[in-house]
Amino acid sequence: MIVTPERIDNALDRLAEIMVLMGDKGHIYLPIYERLEQELEQMQSADNKMSAVHARLKRSQDRKAGSLLA
Numbered sequence: 490m491i492v493t494p495e496r497i498d499n500a501l502d503r504l505a506e507i508m509v510l511m512g513d514k515g516h517i518y519l520p521i522y523e524r525l526e527q528e529l530e531q532m533q534s535a536d537n538k539m540s541a542v543h544a545r546l547k548r549s550q551d552r553k554a555g556s557l558l559a
Contacts, residue, residue, distance in 0.1 A: 494536070497529040 504522050508515035 492528075492532075494529055494532045497525055497532065501525050501529065 501522065504518060504525065508518050508522065511518075
């Protein structure tokens with residue numbers, strides 16, 4: 490099973506539902522909730538960084554192609 494941002498997001502939704510349904514005892518799952526949030530943020534950050542890497546490469550290739558045409 491592959492962990493994706495969508496799967497983590499769904500797990501957070503379900504865990505939030507469970508925590509609220511448990512009332513005062515729901516707080517026992519807070520460490521798990523916080524960990525899932527952290528993992529989601531790290532995955533999103535990595536995705537954003539990779540998008541920036543791809544954009545940088547494209548700009549670099551465009552500059553090189555432009556200088557060859559000049």
